[in-house]
């Protein structure tokens with residue numbers, strides 16, 4: 288079973304995300320265990336503070352190394368981690384091939400930053416991989432960790448009902464997914480493409496491939512280079 292530990296100073300942001308739908312079922316079926324940790328529980332003082340001013344000045348508080356180190360070490364004493372991931376806008380941009388690789392791992396740790404970030408020594412001493420979910424800045428790493436964990440968990444074999452459905456996702460073959468239709472076949476005169484009702488499997492596959500290619504050329508030509 289895969290295990291994902293998420294370290295956050297606002298753990299309640301993450302609780303409900305993992306308590307619903309596919310992510311909930313994946314945990315109930317023992318495909319994955321997601322454990323959320325409150326960095327504040329590892330504070331080294333009675334006020335439970337975990338951040339302080341930046342040396343050298345400048346705006347913004349910095350998450351201190353001590354509570355984070357204590358939390359990481361407590362977890363490392365229990366099991367070995369394949370990756371300790373820090374979610375940060377200056378990390379490597381998240382893409383499907385990276386997600387595919389991570390879905391094959393056993394134990395992952397994800398560290399969510401806040402304020403102006405974490406003390407650089409956390410990154411130097413503990414973090415093995417830094418990931419950004421896109422070129423924009425969020426107020427914390429929690430949403431980024433949720434995005435990454437979701438993308439990983441849905442790839443674990445058995446998590447999706449129809450195992451082929453992850454294979455036909457957008458990006459899995461560098462193509463965007465084709466359009467899909469369901470009932471009614473005619474909505475106020477807007478009809479579903481004939482071919483999808485023909486029952487001709489090979490022709491339908493060919494149509495889907497052409498549509499994928501067309502969409503990719505129009506919307507994401509960079510994927511075809």
Ligand code: ADE
Pocket residue numbers: 374375376400418419420421422423424425426427428431
């Ligand atoms: N934390 C803040 N912004 C982020 C981003 N774009 N990706 C990952 N972590 C972040």
